[in-house]
Amino acid sequence: KAGVTQTPRYLIKTRGQQVTLSCSPISGHRSVSWYQQTPGQGLQFLFEYFSETQRNKGNFPGRFSGRQFSNSRSEMNVSTLELGDSALYLCASSVQTGSTEAFFGQGTRLTVV
Amino acid sequence: DAKTTQPPSMDCAEGRAANLPCNHSTISGNEYVYWYRQIHSQGPQYIIHGLKNNETNEMASLIITEDRKSSTLILPHATLRDTAVYYCIVRGHNNAGNMLTFGGGTRLMVKP
Numbered sequence: 043k044a045g046v047t048q049t050p051r052y053l054i055k056t057r058g059q060q061v062t063l064s065c066s067p068i069s070g071h072r073s074v075s076w077y078q079q080t081p082g083q084g085l086q087f088l089f090e091y092f093s094e095t096q097r098n099k100g101n102f103p104g105r106f107s108g109r110q111f112s113n114s115r116s117e118m119n120v121s122t123l124e125l126g127d128s129a130l131y132l133c134a135s136s137v138q139t140g141s142t143e144a145f146f147g148q149g150t151r152l153t154v155v
Numbered sequence: 156d157a158k159t160t161q162p163p164s165m166d167c168a169e170g171r172a173a174n175l176p177c178n179h180s181t182i183s184g185n186e187y188v189y190w191y192r193q194i195h196s197q198g199p200q201y202i203i204h205g206l207k208n209n210e211t212n213e214m215a216s217l218i219i220t221e222d223r224k225s226s227t228l229i230l231p232h233a234t235l236r237d238t239a240v241y242y243c244i245v246r247g248h249n250n251a252g253n254m255l256t257f258g259g260g261t262r263l264m265v266k267p
Binding site: 046073075077084085086087090097098100132133134136139140141142143144145146147148149 | 187196197198199200201204242248252253254255256257258259260
């Protein structure tokens with residue numbers, strides 16, 4: 043069974059631009075969560091989607107948004123990029139919301155210059 | 156979700172047991188203890204979870220104290236590939252969500 047796939051793996055963007063990251067969960071999984079990892083703040087929860095609906099949201103500004111499609115694939119978007127948005131963005135998939143186990147992808151490394 | 160406290164780093168000799176402690180003194184009755192690890196440049200990996208009984212799987216054992224205020228993750232025969240950051244997370248199952256609150260974790264270095 044294929045794991046969680048995140049694309050692209052690496053990305054360089056300029057301040058002020060916007061970016062879209064993609065996550066394909068494990069087949070049959072309907073919940074997708076997104077996390078940001080930085081050296082200073084560690085791993086922080088962004089949001090969770092289940093059945094195309096946002097279920098939980100972390101403490102991030104409105105520039106961070108996401109969505110989930112009917113096939114459970116998810117995208118997250120960051121608008122008006124800032125230098126501080128440089129981070130590893132991780133996606134986790136679970137069978138359903140409230141699951142005991144989350145499976146993480148390899149992440150997308152975003153660098154904002 | 157309750158907060159956890161872990162030592163920032165630990166060393167372990169290859170082949171020996173690695174015992175990673177975690178304090179969660181404010182844990183509530185319906186909260187579980189989860190362990191994840193993150194090997195460098197990879198996403199976190201689920202290891203094990205428990206409520207109050209000790210648990211064991213093919214990766215590790217989880218020992219939870221009777222008062223549930225602390226727990227220990229045991230890797231019985233650590234290998235070099237177990238070098239990673241280990242996160243102890245406390246989470247309830249009644250919040251109808253999959254949010255995980257990661258702390259700083261313990262950086263385990265397994266040495267030859």
